Amino acid sequence: MRIKSKMEEGDRIVGKHVFGEIYGFEESTPEELKKILLDAANIANMRIVEALVYEKPTVYGAVVLVEESHLAIHVYREYSYGIVDIYTCGEKSKPELAYDFVVDKLKPLRYTKNYADRSST
Helix, strand or coil, rough: CCCCCCCCCCCCEEEEEEEEEECCCCCCCCHHHHHHHHHHHHCCCCCEEEEEEEECCCCEEEEEEEEEEEEEEEEEECCCEEHHHHHHHCCCCHHHHHHCCCCCCCCCCCCCCCCEEEECC
């Protein structure tokens, strides 16, 4: 059996990262955020592995692990401010669709959307 220790000619990793901030939206529960992320993962052709939520006095959120990587939302209560982070590897997933779905569901007054190509070569 041959084990590759480095990428070889013609190998390519497709990495897509969509992330941003949401401002001025109605507070959701951590479980509601998890449901939104699970729906977003399905819409964006991602394979779900696990989902979890957390809640602290000033911050709460949800994270969905997918075979392609992750979707996450972290919300800071006192500022009505959230961070959305969606990263995937592979050509079939569509993190842009997932991000747009999250924004549509949370209906912020304002939001940012950034894209970074994390692909090799």
